[in-house]
Amino acid sequence: MKKVISDRQTDDRQAGIFALYSLCCIFLSLCLAGCDRRELTYYMESEIEIHADWSESGLDDEEAAYGATAIFYPENGGTPKVVLMGNREYAKVRLPEGRYNAVLFNRSFDDFACIAFRGSDSYCTLEAYASRAESRADELADSPETLCADRIESFEVTEDMLGNYSDVMKAGIPAAEDCSLCFTPRQLIEELQVTVHIKGLNNVRSAVATINGVSSSVFLATGEVSQQTLTQRFELDNPVYYPDSPFNGTMETTFNSFAFNPDRPHDVSIQARLVDGQSTYEQEFTGLDISEDVSEEGTLILTLEVQTDKVPDVKPEDGGDSGFNPKVEDWGEEQKGDIKV
Structure with a gap:
């Protein structure tokens, strides 16, 4: 009888130990599941x-x-x-x-349309450059976008x-x-306003100009421009006569570039087609300075002004005289009447 009781106690003790072990395992599993350890989440x-x-x-x-x-x-x-x-x-x-x-x-x-990129595989070499440059003339035909x-x-x-x-x-x-x-x-783009004062504007049909020393590219990481420069070509338009002259006035334009160096003189060349349809007029300007100003909004304004020599007088293609050629038929219909003396 004593031996039977001892065996039962042993079985109960083993069952209790097993139950306690199971509870410990469950508790440990819950603790590990609730642990906020990054390496167990696999988020990368x-x-x-x-x-x-x-x-x-x-x-x-x-x-x-x-x-x-x-x-x-x-x-x-x-x-x-x-x-x-x-x-x-x-x-x-x-x-x-x-x-x-x-x-x-x-x-x-x-x-x-006028900007391309290179060096995009590295932060320091990412560069935007003028993509419409004529390599033989090293001349930029179109102004880059902003x-x-x-x-x-x-x-x-x-x-x-x-x-x-x-x-x-x-x-x-x-x-x-x-x-x-x-x-x-x-x-990363600068805007240049160019005004050309022309003596004999009435003889000019159209005009283009070039300016040298224009930076060809800019690095996006630093905003610094490259040392390589191009010549920028641009059209002059918006002819405006002086209030006191039917012959002299200005033509102007505004265009973008990666940067202009105001501390370095620039050369400008102007080529004009005259109203006779055959003649041209050219003039070069050297050592010109670009002026800097700041608008009320804090925007940098770059300006350049030049004064031409007298453009030769030519007879317009339609037969007039320097653009002034009134015709009789422009006077309206003929009207007859007596003149009182």
Whole structure:
């Protein structure tokens, strides 16, 4: 009888130990499941918000339809991440852990007619250049469109930011401002206003001009222009006569370029076709200075003014005299009447 009781006690003790062991295993499993350890979640990226404030870009509302492009360059030299932003003011991107240099600019690589890009595989070499240059003459035929950009350097995606887009992982994620970037693009293009004062404007049918020393490209990461320069060709239009002269006046134009160096003199050449349809007039100006001013809005204004010599008088192609050729039929119908004396 005593032996039977001892065996039962042993069985009960073993059952209790097993039950306790099972409870411990269950409790440990629950603890591990509830532990917020990053390495157990397998999230490899963080979601970063991209904000762009275009208020200082000078771009009009129509430009917004082109969107924008953001490029994230890993500082370790990995493959850049390109984000095409249909909404140029806001987008999201997911990035692995690491440090990044980022560039944002208006439009995309393929949306410019007179600008192309090179060196896009590296942050420091990303360069926008004038794409419509005539290589033999080293002359730029078309003015580049307005290009605006901004940059943010050494932005870091840390381990505790990974998986911030998951509801499960939001506990313990850094504040939202730590997972967002704000760009303020500004123009990398300068605008030059050229005014030509012409003696004998009445003899001019059309005119074009060139100016040398124009930078051929700009680096988006720094905003610095290249040392290589081109000659910019532009048309003169909008002829306006002086109030006190039917013969003399001005022609002018405004065009874009990557940069002008006001500290270095520029050479300007003017070629005009005259009203006789055959003659031309050319004049060159050397050592001209570009004037700098700032508008009330804080915009940089570059201006250049030149004064030509007297353009030769020629007979207009229609047979008039220097553009003034009234015809009898222009006087209206003939009317007869008596003149009282």
